[in-house]
Amino acid sequence: MRHPIARMILAATLALAVAIAPVAPAIGAAARIKDIVDIEGVRENQLVGYGLVVGLNGTGDSLNNSPFTRQSLQAMLERLGVNTRGEAMRTANVAAVMVTANLPPFATQGSRLDVSVAALGDAGSLQGGTLLVTPLLGADGEVYAIAQGPVLINGFSAQGDAASVVSGVPTTGRISSGGLIEREIGFSLGAQRSLRLSLRNPDLTTSRRIALAINDFLGTPTATPEDPATVRIHLPRHFNGNIVDLLTDIEQLVVETDQAAKIVIDENSGIIVMGKEVRVSTVAVAQSNLTVTIAESPTVVQPDPLSFGVTAVEPRTNLQVSESATNLAVVPESVTLQQLVDGLNALGISPRDLIAILQAIKATGALQAEIEVL
Template sequence: MRYALAACVSATLAFAPAMEAAAAAARIKDIVDFEGIRENQLVGYGLVVGLNGTGDGLNNSPFTKQSLQSMLERLGVNTAGETVRTANVAAVMVTANLPPFGTQGSRIDVSVSALGDANSLQGGTLLVTPLLGADGEVYAIAQGPVLINGFRAEGDAATIISGVPTTGRISSGALIEREIDFRLGSQHSLRLALRNPDLTTARRIALSINDFIGVPTAVPEDPATVRVTLPAGFNGNIVDLLTDIEQLMVQTDQPAKIVIDENSGIIVMGKDVRVSTVAVAQSNLTVTIAENPQVVQPNPLSFGVTAVEPNTDLDVVETNSNLALVNESITLQELVDGLNALGIAPRDLIAILQAIKATGALQAEIEVL
């Protein structure tokens, strides 16, 4: 059993590098976007009716009043010159995403957001609203009851608001009326767009595809694009080819980068971040101010009054830190250990990293959010 256990441990150690490399790889379909397979944004303007007195004030939202009168006129109700007073209508913007290859008659979800001074869309119903694309054409029609995630309750002296009651969603609330004219199966050449552009990753994708197909089918055009051409004699169309290659595993590469969010003090480092040998010192200055007012009484049998004299205790403490040596790092773990050895807060670490970058000792790009 002892020899068997030793053999098992040896086999595990032997396969560890292979397992690590496999863990760093990703499928092609997870790191690229295929040309033509994309969503399209839709937007529309409409009215939500049936609100329980929580709609727009028509005097404060003239567009709501104009839209209401125009809608009534189209339905045969003449309100010209009449005073319209209702708080049960709200003007809203309706947005949706048209999925790739969405067919006529299928349904999509829509989001509804109040445009005027409505307090809540609870209980409202969206009237027929055309949804337009970037080209100004109508691609879907939305209508239905609005579901909100919050609520608003108010009394004479207090108001309670939970969530955002002026936004809502209609599940399957729009019907697709127009399709995007793009026939993927008839294409003979297609581009793959890398979500994280990188020259090395683009070349690895092309090599992986060519090795799988057996002929030079893929060509990297730039760090963000790999063009795939349907090879001659391929038994199928471009859809069959993409189905075959999207499952291929590719080891991605990325530049050395440090991302800093100064508002929250978050620091994220890539695994390829390197730093040359530097010496770092960091000093903290603490100023303590305490107010201890004292009461002063007048002398006996005098005409003085009791007074309060201010008394301020001011203390300044400066903690000096000797120079700490951060050795040249080989791995990200060693770099983190070297910086943590200084015992500094994340916000101070941000300033130190920027100072190390200024000396030229940090081989990484710093991106501040």
Template sequence: MLSRWFGLLALAVLISAAGLVPAGAASRIKDIVDVEGVRENQLIGYGLVVGLQGTGDSLNNAPFTRQSLQAMLERLGVNVRDANMRTANTAAVMVTAHLPPFATNGTRIDVTVSALGDAKNLQGGTLLVTPLLGADGEVYAIAQGPLAIGGFKAEGDAATIVRGVPTQGRIANGAVIEREITYQLNAQSSLRLSLRNPDLTTARRIALAINDLMGTGVAEPTDPGTVRVSVPPKFRGNIVDLLTDIEQLIVEPDLPAKVVVDEATGIIVMGQDVRVSTVAVAQGNLTVLVTEDPQVSQPNPLADGQTVVVPRTQVDVLDDSERKLAVVRTGISLQELVDGLNALGLGPRDLISILQAIKAAGALQAEVEVM
């Protein structure tokens, strides 16, 4: 009996603790901000893939492949300057990779290899030593290894089957980091948190949450996309602990009232705070349908005549007269707005025109962004 009483007490504590979590789309700070200096860097390089089964670049159509192949062989002591090379087992490729933050010398990263010329398939190929450069032109990694291709291509005289992209592949742990990007995180006296979705209210809520944790005003929103945090004395030289505590704080991001419209695909996305003033909406299209049904007319038996094609045209006019005027009330929720527009029997294209017309009338209290 006593154990049951303790079980009920523990359940009550859990329920009361759950009620303290703010309602809505609450998120950890680490999921909505980036820390200045903790970032990836893009690397790129040009190299050669060898070992292909006749699916590489045709050297006549890819002069850069021919030049690269000649230069590589000459560095290895093979003179092919005046030779007529016809190999199709080599392909010129671009190699890309992401250099993680705080990556150290000797660690490995994945690389992506993409054909540059007219190679048909990179399956079975091996990437030769390729330096990977950063935006400053310095070499930060060296890539080499066999490719893993996710697609394939099979063809015959009358049919071809292609799955995925056989001219692109990856090499897991295919590059070795040779140069580090120095950034002394622990030496910083202040940090800047960059919001992934800039918003004044969200920036203020993040600053308030950090100040409540620290007990002092160490955080200050400087603009909609940045919160500046001064490192407290007890965390000097140990910013990792400070960031670990800050990242776990829960805040509720504020979202602007926005309607995003993609004209190309007919996609409409509306935020939860979208509201409309009282407005009457009617929608109707005038459709003219012209149908051609030609008939063949033949002469009577033994008659002196010719077989001719007689045109027959039928014209129908649809004016959607059964559609009525609908009233959309003020202050309704997003669900009520969607239900009201759906009740008019509208498709995505018509909804886009209706929303733009409501915005033009000044009744849509939201920003409309057309992609």
């Protein structure tokens, strides 16, 4: 059995250890660097092409109304050795389409990508169609991929003699792995000696925190915040000339992001989104609900007996105007977003009325936030 003095010394030691143990600071909106920045040069490239979808069940373009479809069909047949110049073409199984795709970064020759297909003419549906070989061009006019394959659509259309039904959009579709990459975009990430990190939500505080986190981790002044949206990093000597190793290490660092006080309003749908930094000074708000009721109750008037009058209908309108009594409510100065929401909800107003109230509070200067109307 331990001596009582020994037990007291052990308890005091444990208490002291708990007291001096480092406490992790509370982190609000913390995220990894890889989730809040884009790396310079690591990006997708958009591709576009023009092609033909064949095999449609009479739902293709009408060649009289779509001359580009007729010209494309004739040119394709001529390349295959079939001469149709001067001949009347009445097929409705062909549709002209635009084909789009995103070329992933560092995509290699021979790999595949998904492509999207959209009708260009007056085709009714692309269901059951097959896209013929279509070159996909980049912004520089060069061919980077070739697309071909059966088109899968998300909707359908059916039509009878007296009724029709359409679900979704049958004139757009997708070909999974329907594009074959023929040309690569030359960019050597590992050979770079410096790069820029682009913040997806630009902010001065977040940019500085990212630079500090990287420098603290590496122990050298490697990162420099250039502006709210950019942090430049230089390759330290001990990474053997490969910046990929550096990016692999720093992208896992956790940084607490900051954001400006902003309220986003969509007046069409009545949606209101507030950031956590929104603050409001003490302000009094009153809302008056004015209701106007109009009711028509026409009255039938009969003529006097033995008179030459006729039965008539006289209009009668009942007009009532009522205004609900609303007291002046005080929204106290808010410290948190929750208190602001609770204060506004206490008024018992609808989201659309809340939009007008927020704009009025902003006009008085009591709302410390930016209002963005979509």
